[in-house]
Amino acid sequence: MPLxxxxxxxxxxxxxxxxxxxxxxxxxxxxRLAVLGMGMSGKTTLINSWRGEWVDGDPGRTNAPLVYExxxxxxxxRQLIFKRLVDVSGQQSAWPVxxxxxxxxxxxxxxxxxxxxxxxxxxxxxxxxQAWHRIEDDAGQIRLWLDEGRASLCVLVVTxxxxxxxxxxxGEDAYEHLVCDQLDPIVMxxxxxxxxxxxxxxxxxxxxxxxxxxxxxxxxxxxxR
Amino acid sequence: MxxxxxxxxxxxxxxxxxxxxxxxxxxxxxxxxxxxxxxxHRLFASVVSKAxxxxxxxxxxxxxxxxxxxxxxxxxxxxxxxxxxxxxAPSKVTVVVTLTNAEPGWGASCATHATELLASQGxxxxxxxxxxxxxxxxxxxxxSRCRTALxxxxxxxAVLLNGRRRLREAMGLR
Numbered sequence: 001m002p003l004x005x006x007x008x009x010x011x012x013x014x015x016x017x018x019x020x021x022x023x024x025x026x027x028x029x030x031x032r033l034a035v036l037g038m039g040m041s042g043k044t045t046l047i048n049s050w051r052g053e054w055v056d057g058d059p060g061r062t063n064a065p066l067v068y069e070x071x072x073x074x075x076x077x078r079q080l081i082f083k084r085l086v087d088v089s090g091q092q093s094a095w096p097v098x099x100x101x102x103x104x105x106x107x108x109x110x111x112x113x114x115x116x117x118x119x120x121x122x123x124x125x126x127x128x129x130q131a132w133h134r135i136e137d138d139a140g141q142i143r144l145w146l147d148e149g150r151a152s153l154c155v156l157v158v159t160x161x162x163x164x165x166x167x168x169x170x171g172e173d174a175y176e177h178l179v180c181d182q183l184d185p186i187v188m189x190x191x192x193x194x195x196x197x198x199x200x201x202x203x204x205x206x207x208x209x210x211x212x213x214x215x216x217x218x219x220x221x222x223x224x225r
Numbered sequence: 226m227x228x229x230x231x232x233x234x235x236x237x238x239x240x241x242x243x244x245x246x247x248x249x250x251x252x253x254x255x256x257x258x259x260x261x262x263x264x265x266h267r268l269f270a271s272v273v274s275k276a277x278x279x280x281x282x283x284x285x286x287x288x289x290x291x292x293x294x295x296x297x298x299x300x301x302x303x304x305x306x307x308x309x310x311x312x313x314a315p316s317k318v319t320v321v322v323t324l325t326n327a328e329p330g331w332g333a334s335c336a337t338h339a340t341e342l343l344a345s346q347g348x349x350x351x352x353x354x355x356x357x358x359x360x361x362x363x364x365x366x367x368x369s370r371c372r373t374a375l376x377x378x379x380x381x382x383a384v385l386l387n388g389r390r391r392l393r394e395a396m397g398l399r
Contacts, residue, residue, distance in 0.1 A: 039241065061238040063303055063319040064269040064288070067279075089269075091238065091245060093262035097270045131241070 030081045031220065034101035034151065036142070037111030038134055039090030042159040042203045046111065047071075047087050049209035062089050065097060075210070075217040092134065095141060102145040107220050108154040110142060110190075114164035114200070117182050139189040146191060153223045154190050155197045155216050156183060162202040176200050197223075230331035233299075234265060234321035235339045237306065237348060246346045253346070272301050272321070278366035284354075285317070287362025297325035300366065304358035306343075306350045318343065318350060320359065332360040 035043050044059045050073045066087040073080050084104065088097050102108055116131035146154060158179055161167050167175045180187075180198050187196045197219040201212035235248040247254040247265055254261045273279065276288045285304035292298040303319045322335050336356035343350045 039238065060305065060317050063236055063238060063317055064286075064301055065273050066286075067273055089238070089266060091262070091266070093245075093259055094266040096263050096267050100270065 029079055030083055031107060032083050032105045033085065034098070034105035034108045035085070035111070036088065036098050036101065036108060036138070037090055037157075038113070038116075038131065038138070041090060041111040041113050042157075043090065043111055044087050045203045046109075046157075046159075046209060046212065047085060049203070049206055050082060050085070050213065054206045054209075062087050065089065073213070075213045076221070078217070078221075080217065092137070098141075099145050102142065102151055103149045105149075105151050106153075107223075108142060108146065108151050109157050109216060110138065110154060111157045111159050113160045114158050114167070114179070115160055117158070117179060118164065118166075135186060136189065139186045143190050146195065152195070153197065153220060154195060155199055155219055156186065156190075157212065157216060158183075158198065158200040159203050159212070161200050162204050162208075172200075229326045229328045230322050230324045230335050232320070232322055232335050232338050234268070234319070235342050236265060236269075236319040236321075237316050237343065239316060246343070246348060248342050253342075268321070269301070269319070272299060277368065280362075280365045282361055282365045284358035284361050287358075287366050289363075289366035297323045299323050300359070300363055302358050302362040304355065306348065316348075318348075318355070320355065322359065324363070327363055332356045332363070335359055 035047060037043050039061060040058075044062055045055070047068070048055055048059060050071050051068065052073075068085040068087070069083070071082040071085050073082070086097075086101055088094055088101060112135055113131075116128060116135065118128060142154060145151070161175070164175075166178065170178060176198070179200055183198055187193065187198070190196045199212060199215040199219065201215060202208040203212065233250060236245060238245040244256045245262075247262055249261065249265050254265070272288055272290050275290045277290060279288045280286070285302060287303075288301040290299040290301075299321065300323075301319065301321045303317050306316045306318050318339070320335070320339050322331075324331065333352075333356050336352045336359055339355055340350050340352040
């Protein structure tokens with residue numbers, strides 16, 4: 001066999017292998033996420049942190065959805081791509097938009113504020129009760145969409161942990177246990193431990209948001225394995 | 226007289242304790258009218274997904290869809306209502322208008338109408354700020370001449386290519 005032909009064949013084979021591996025890696029690191037949650041739960045802040053567009057203070061309310069076709073970020077040392085990320089309104093009347101998101105996504109993040117988990121005595125009773133009912137309603141609805149759609153995992157992301165006085169008292173591990181116990185009825189409503197994971201954190205600054213993202217992606221990566 | 230600009234939706238959200246104010250097609254939607262409220266969110270999603278231009282500008286966000294055949298061009302503008310603060314969050318107002326012809330004064334009339342509607346619900350907003358947001362949004366989302374020219378060239382090219390292929394087929398050439 002002539003030498004140039006051998007060189008050509010070897011380089012073609014190496015190129016094919018490298019190309020196939022690059023495609024496989026890109027596919028492995030590409031995610032379709034639905035980011036849901038009540039108003040002011042931190043959806044926009046979390047998405048902005050992924051986009052590297054941190055806004056000091058409150059970004060305000062999301063009325064019409066914002067679509068980001070491709071968001072590149074690094075979490076747990078991995079380069080990730082979030083495809084067709086949509087920042088949606090947290091209103092209950094936006095459920096049809098949420099449903100579309102769940103149907104188009106493989107993983108669902110449901111954000112809720114830690115202060116909504118405070119016992120009525122520690123918080124404004126009416127607000128806590130109202131928020132809890134809303135979380136229950138959302139969970140019931142998301143369960144239906146999960147059953148119908150192709151999303152395989154729902155991550156409950158408890159945000160604003162820094163505003164929950166119990167966090168300072170208990171420390172991280174005990175606080176997470178407490179929150180997991182509190183969210184047990186919601187987890188059951190969403191389909192049980194097999195389908196639901198819980199993450200707690202804060203979105204007070206970009207580092208805190210990155211830590212929340214790392215935890216979320218650990219669960220998603222573990223589920224994919 | 227042909228209507229040039231028509232206000233379709235005025236939407237603003239508050240804190241956790243007050244439902245959004247939604248005015249859609251001539252009436253305020255009640256808090257319990259979840260279907261009508263959901264229809265507004267569906268419309269927002271539809272506008273955003275069909276958007277020809279979705280731009281961020283100093284006055285906020287503008288999204289343009291169309292022109293559509295009967296209703297004209299649809300413009301969604303989202304701008305801040307800086308004097309209004311709810312639960313520490315600055316409120317935004319989202320306004321959707323349909324335009325058949327952007328004659329002078331359309332922005333002022335829509336902004337005045339929207340401001341009056343918001344005022345009737347106890348929401349203070351500046352008509353001039355809203356007018357600027359609408360008019361800047363309309364200009365910011367205008368299709369660029371260069372893009373239009375390229376689209377026309379592509380269409381002509383496609384027609385010529387198709388014609389050449391059909392001619393060759395008719396002549397029995399491949």
